[in-house]
Amino acid sequence: MNILFVVAHPDDEALGAGATIHKLASEGNKVAVCTMVKDALARANLSETLKSDQEKAFEIMGVSKTYNGDFPNIQMNTVPHLELVQFIESAIEDFEAESIFTHHPSDTNNDHVMTSYAAQAASRLFQRRPGLPKLKQFIYMEVPSSTEWSFDSSANRFAPNMFVEIGKEGLDLKLKALEAYTGIMRPYPHPRSEEAIVGLAAYRGVQAGCNYAEAFESVFYRT
DSSP, rough: EEEEEEEETTTTTHHHHHHHHHHHHHHTTTEEEEESSSOOOTSOHHHHHHHHHHHHHHHHHTOOOEHHHHOOOTTTSSSHHHHHHHHHHHHHHHHTEEEEEOOOTSSSSSHHHHHHHHHHHHTTHHHHHHHSOOEEEEEOOOOOOTTGOOOOSSOOOOOOOOOOOOOHHHHHHHHHHHHHTTOOOOOOTTSHHHHHHHHHHHHHHHHTSSSSSEEEEEEEEOO
């Protein structure tokens, strides 16, 4: 299966699904990442190494193809929705994506929200372009330090109903991919600390009755 991860920023894919990406690739699936923002202007001194950091992380996880946008960081709400949708559509068409993972729309990070809404709209591309594979899956992921900080109590918050067992090996690989990004990790008790990442994987594993897991919310699944 061709599986496309649509994320706002470099590092979101590793935070939300680093071990799952590696597991999917190891099982013979083709995995691509479509990143909407290339710079980290809100994070001092990170943009200089971000491209090479991302390349290292992708190699660790087993990502086979990448699509990199140039939309403004923390300002994606200023970009016409259609431009975001069309960029994602171009990645879907080129990669012939059959499955899409993206951010949950009630995330507190506005770039994540804009990316999620654009991915939702782009997911209907197969209905308008004869010959494209039909989309089989559309799935939300959680990004620590963003998804759990959803403040909008009127929205449906992230409610996982799909768990991918990653085991200790997958957890270690996820941490290795995150370490490839300069300055991403933080000291405990920040949600992006190693202790918190391990704790979340353990908790999601307990929820699913397995040994460490990453959690997702499946919007639809079609065989």
